[in-house]
Amino acid sequence: MMLREIKRAARSTVRRLPDEGRALTNAYKQLTVLRRVAATKLGAYGAARRIDSERVYRLDAARIALVTSNDSGAGERPAFDPRTEAGKVYGGPWDRATQRFDDLPLAKAVRERVTFNADWHETDYYAAQHARILAGTVAEGGPATQAALDERCRRIDRLIDSAREAASATEGSSPHADRGHPLEIGVNIDRNGRYLLNDGAEALAAAKALHLATVPAKVRVRHRQWMEFRNFMWSLSEEGGAAQRARHLYQNPVHPDLQDIPAVHDCEDRFTAARDAVPRRGGALLDIGANLGYFCHRFEELGYECYGVEYEPLIARAADKIRAAEGKSFEIVTGDLFAVADDERLRGRHWEVVLAFNIFHHFLKEKAKHDKLAAWLKGLNVDVMIFEPHRSAERQMAGAYANYDEREFVDFILSSSVLEYAELVHRCTDGRPVYKLWR
Numbered sequence: 001m002m003l004r005e006i007k008r009a010a011r012s013t014v015r016r017l018p019d020e021g022r023a024l025t026n027a028y029k030q031l032t033v034l035r036r037v038a039a040t041k042l043g044a045y046g047a048a049r050r051i052d053s054e055r056v057y058r059l060d061a062a063r064i065a066l067v068t069s070n071d072s073g074a075g076e077r078p079a080f081d082p083r084t085e086a087g088k089v090y091g092g093p094w095d096r097a098t099q100r101f102d103d104l105p106l107a108k109a110v111r112e113r114v115t116f117n118a119d120w121h122e123t124d125y126y127a128a129q130h131a132r133i134l135a136g137t138v139a140e141g142g143p144a145t146q147a148a149l150d151e152r153c154r155r156i157d158r159l160i161d162s163a164r165e166a167a168s169a170t171e172g173s174s175p176h177a178d179r180g181h182p183l184e185i186g187v188n189i190d191r192n193g194r195y196l197l198n199d200g201a202e203a204l205a206a207a208k209a210l211h212l213a214t215v216p217a218k219v220r221v222r223h224r225q226w227m228e229f230r231n232f233m234w235s236l237s238e239e240g241g242a243a244q245r246a247r248h249l250y251q252n253p254v255h256p257d258l259q260d261i262p263a264v265h266d267c268e269d270r271f272t273a274a275r276d277a278v279p280r281r282g283g284a285l286l287d288i289g290a291n292l293g294y295f296c297h298r299f300e301e302l303g304y305e306c307y308g309v310e311y312e313p314l315i316a317r318a319a320d321k322i323r324a325a326e327g328k329s330f331e332i333v334t335g336d337l338f339a340v341a342d343d344e345r346l347r348g349r350h351w352e353v354v355l356a357f358n359i360f361h362h363f364l365k366e367k368a369k370h371d372k373l374a375a376w377l378k379g380l381n382v383d384v385m386i387f388e389p390h391r392s393a394e395r396q397m398a399g400a401y402a403n404y405d406e407r408e409f410v411d412f413i414l415s416s417s418v419l420e421y422a423e424l425v426h427r428c429t430d431g432r433p434v435y436k437l438w439r
Contacts, residue, residue: 050260051219053087056184057256058214059195061207063327066098068188068196077141078199080221082186091224095190101197101204110205114160120153156202159183163206181216183207191225193255193325219257229321230258236318237261251291255322267294270357270434273426274386275302277436283352286382288337289359293319296330304353306330307345309337338372341379351382358432360409361390365400377416385419385437388428406433413437 109125185200282303290308426434
């Protein structure tokens with residue numbers, strides 16, 4: 001009990017310090033994370049090993065663009081045995097040897113079969129397999145006789161029919177709802193978080209040819225470097241800078257393989273409110289306090305050119321890793337908002353949209369930062385701002401230089417910027433409001 005009281009008193013003292021207090025807090029958090037990350041590399045961090053090798057994910061079929069290659073080089077045999085190597089973690093260069101899935105003869109043949117109703121005998125896939133049978137050079141896992149080849153083609157036809165049925169059915173949302181699904185595939189995750197096909201080429205080919213939005217997939221093997229990043233994300237969830245609640249990230253980490261890490265905010269309600277309030281023409285978007293980049297992901301999908309500003313380096317690092325894994329192009333700028341305002345990527349920009357979710361109140365706690373915020377707003381060239389203020393009764397605002405209620409805060413922004421009008425567009429489940437401000 002005494003230790004707990006000492007820690008509470010220490011935190012209270014540090015919070016009363018100005019910039020030095022924030023620096024001390026962040027340094028402590030970073031040291032905590034780095035210590036835990038070091039432990040994960042030695043296999044000592046238990047939470048990161050919470051992996052269900054039987055979990056079925058619903059993955060966007062389009063994102064599975066590469067195949068983990070093996071010695072056969074033809075996509076006939078999985079690189080890793082689904083029965084004996086599921087849930088394994090391997091380092092090394094195995095994820096470097098890949099083929100484009102759409103270039104596989106099998107994938108091309110299924111597209112021709114679905115799109116043009118081509119006869120199997122007229123496809124390059126059938127011709128190549130038949131030639132191998134005649135030459136006695138059948139790849140491991142490939143059909144050894146013409147009868148076996150014809151049976152494989154009939155099986156793929158049945159799979160295509162199953163895929164058509166799946167396209168018209170409602171996809172289950174439960175992580176276990178798709179177990180045993182005829183279109184289930186096996187994937188590996190490379191060092192960068194990309195999904196590589198391991199097994200189920202016929203099912204994936206059918207799903208892609210029919211333009212199914214998602215396919216059920218199990219993860220077979222993860223690269224050691226990606227596994228270390230998963231461990232890093234678990235570390236962030238435990239007082240590592242992204243956490244607001246024990247064993248929770250602050251924001252949904254977006255990547256499917258990180259969805260088992262709990263998050264305080266799934267952000268969907270805030271995104272929906274913002275999406276419906278901003279112009280749909282795209283343009284430049286600035287997300288202040290971007291955290292793990294959730295809103296940049298979503299708005300880039302709507303055609304916006306997105307930039308996120310994140311103060312804490314560890315969180316910014318995680319956001320950029322997730323961005324790359326998801327194949328997005330937005331940029332994360334690391335640092336204090338007022339310090340990075342002169343960054344060449346941000347300086348002098350006209351922003352169609354600025355997002356300020358639950359961030360500006362941090363600048364109200366000291367007069368110097370309050371004045372910097374006012375000056376920054378004065379120089380901001382923006383059409384629409386989506387603004388989420390704090391609740392003035394929150395304990396964190398005790399002793400703040402200014403503690404506006406939500407309407408006073410909106411008026412402060414309007415009086416300090418080119419923005420002229422404001423409208424409440426959403427009330428979050430935690431009671432915080434979301435406003436649209438525009439000129």
